[in-house]
Amino acid sequence: NAGVMQNPRHLVRRRGQEARLRCSPMKGHSHVYWYRQLPEEGLKFMVYLQKENIIDESGMPKERFSAEFPKEGPSILRIQQVVRGDSAAYFCASSQRGGQEPEQYFGPGTRLTVT
Amino acid sequence: GQQVMQIPQYQHVQEGEDFTTYCNSSTTLSNIQWYKQRPGGHPVFLIQLVKSGEVKKQKRLTFQFGEAKKNSSLHITATQTTDVGTYFCADQFSGGYNKLIFGAGTRLAVHP
Numbered sequence: 001n002a003g004v005m006q007n008p009r010h011l012v013r014r015r016g017q018e019a020r021l022r023c024s025p026m027k028g029h030s031h032v033y034w035y036r037q038l039p040e041e042g043l044k045f046m047v048y049l050q051k052e053n054i055i056d057e058s059g060m061p062k063e064r065f066s067a068e069f070p071k072e073g074p075s076i077l078r079i080q081q082v083v084r085g086d087s088a089a090y091f092c093a094s095s096q097r098g099g100q101e102p103e104q105y106f107g108p109g110t111r112l113t114v115t
Numbered sequence: 116g117q118q119v120m121q122i123p124q125y126q127h128v129q130e131g132e133d134f135t136t137y138c139n140s141s142t143t144l145s146n147i148q149w150y151k152q153r154p155g156g157h158p159v160f161l162i163q164l165v166k167s168g169e170v171k172k173q174k175r176l177t178f179q180f181g182e183a184k185k186n187s188s189l190h191i192t193a194t195q196t197t198d199v200g201t202y203f204c205a206d207q208f209s210g211g212y213n214k215l216i217f218g219a220g221t222r223l224a225v226h227p
Contacts, residue, residue, distance in 0.1 A: 005176050008123060017134055029119070031213075033213070033215075035217075041219060041220075042203055042217035042218055042219045042220050043122075043203070043205075043215070043217045044217070045214050045215060045216065045217075048212060051208065055205075055212065056210075056212070091157055091158070095213055101161075103160045104160065104195065104213055104215065105156060105160075106156050106157040106158045106159070108156075
């Protein structure tokens with residue numbers, strides 16, 4: 001039973017380019033959460049999606065960031081016109097149900113470096 | 116907004132010593148979850164505490180939830196080199212889904 005998958009694991013982008021981060025949840029999971037972790041810091045919630053719906057995007061910067069979770073395929077976190085401050089590890093987590101069940105299963109993360 | 120403070124930021128111990136990390140909030144915490152992240156790795160769920168005053172044990176790890184649900188702690192007895200990593204507490208959003216508000220974490224280094 002494959003866990004949460006994220007790709008790419010490492011991504012280097014120049015300032016002004018676009019970054020696309022992909023997250024495939026565990027089989028049977030239809031709820032995805034995205035978190036950002038700056039170096040030496042804790043994880044910060046960005047967005048919570050169910051299939052085809054954004055439920056909570058209160059942690060997403062208003063500009064340049066967007067997220068989707070289509071009916072088919074992985075969830076995508078898109079960062080347009082990246083800046084150096086976007087350099088971070090981006091983790092997604094999935095769960096089977098939308099309630100407060102205890103476990104979230106985190107993917108290995110995408111380490112984004114903006115040069 | 117909701118904030119979770121965690122101390123200490125770093126802790127260096129000799130193998131065999133005990134270790135404790137503390138999590139505090141000025142507001143009542145909903146449910147507390149604890150995660151471990153190895154260097155270069157991803158957070159791995161350890162446990163969830165729900166009830167006021169709850170104490171749970173996992174081998175050498177003891178987790179506590181304060182009576183007022185404003186603090187929590189993780190205590191490791193007789194640390195081993197495999198305990199190295201960053202330990203995070205996270206408050207679970209009370210709005211009915213599993214959005215987590217993380218503390219900044221405590222990085223544990225264990226010297227053999």
